[in-house]
Amino acid sequence: MKGSLWAWILHRITAVLLVVLVAIHFGIMHFVDPTAVITFADSQMRLQSALYLVVDTGLLLLGLYHGLNGIRNVVLDYWPRAGRVVGWILAVIGVAAVGYGSMALAAFLSQ
Numbered sequence: 001m002k003g004s005l006w007a008w009i010l011h012r013i014t015a016v017l018l019v020v021l022v023a024i025h026f027g028i029m030h031f032v033d034p035t036a037v038i039t040f041a042d043s044q045m046r047l048q049s050a051l052y053l054v055v056d057t058g059l060l061l062l063g064l065y066h067g068l069n070g071i072r073n074v075v076l077d078y079w080p081r082a083g084r085v086v087g088w089i090l091a092v093i094g095v096a097a098v099g100y101g102s103m104a105l106a107a108f109l110s111q
Contacts (some may be wrong), residue, residue, distance in 0.1 A: 007069055021058045028052070040108075049110045060101040068094050084102040 028051075036042070064100045068090045075086045102105075 007072070011066060011073070013043050014062045014069075017058065018062050018066060020052055021062065022057050025059065028055075047105065051058050052066045053105070053109075056105060060105070061098065064097050064101075 047056065072086055072090050076083055079086075
């Protein structure tokens with residue numbers, strides 16, 4: 001029960017943080033210069049800024065947690081006994097997705 005309570009609380013916290021980060025992302029990407037063409041070089045230049053890196057990393061981590069926890073909640077609504085197995089499977093998927101997403105961000109930083 002205690003783990004489920006924390007999962008519920010973190011799901012709400014990540015939702016609020018995601019709304020804030022998405023608003024920052026939209027503000028920077030679409031309203032600062034709406035005529036700008038987005039290229040790899042421009043994205044690479046933007047990711048040299050700590051703000052962009054924090055926003056993009058936050059979107060990656062918080063979005064993955066929020067989405068995978070939502071899937072976990074839906075599965076547990078239908079199959080309550082599958083909690084531990086589903087938790088481990090989604091944790092492995094989450095770690096793999098964070099690794100893949102981090103490699104994508106690192107591709108912008110390495111050149």
